[in-house]
Amino acid sequence: xxxxxxxxxxxxKALELLNGGAMLVMSQPTAVRNSDVHHNYRQExxxxxxxxxxxxxxxLFLNS
Numbered sequence: 001x002x003x004x005x006x007x008x009x010x011x012x013k014a015l016e017l018l019n020g021g022a023m024l025v026m027s028q029p030t031a032v033r034n035s036d037v038h039h040n041y042r043q044e045x046x047x048x049x050x051x052x053x054x055x056x057x058x059x060l061f062l063n064s
Contacts, residue, residue: 010050011062018064025050027058 014023025047031039043054051060 005052007050007052014050015062015064018062020064022061022063025060027053027056030056 025044027047028042028044030041033039041054041056043058047053047058047060051058
């Protein structure tokens with residue numbers, strides 16, 4: 001059974017908590033070690049929680 005996550009509800013709650021402020025959340029860059037070893041990409045936790053995005057070079061800007 002797959003659980004459907006309501007990302008819109010999560011974003012609405014974050015906007016409420018901002019209370020007139022703004023927030024910018026950026027994804028982590030891809031990691032290369034020893035000039036040639038690529039690591040599996042892991043999204044920044046807060047950005048993933050709010051959006052579900054898995055891609056690198058993503059950003060979320062919220063302004064309440």
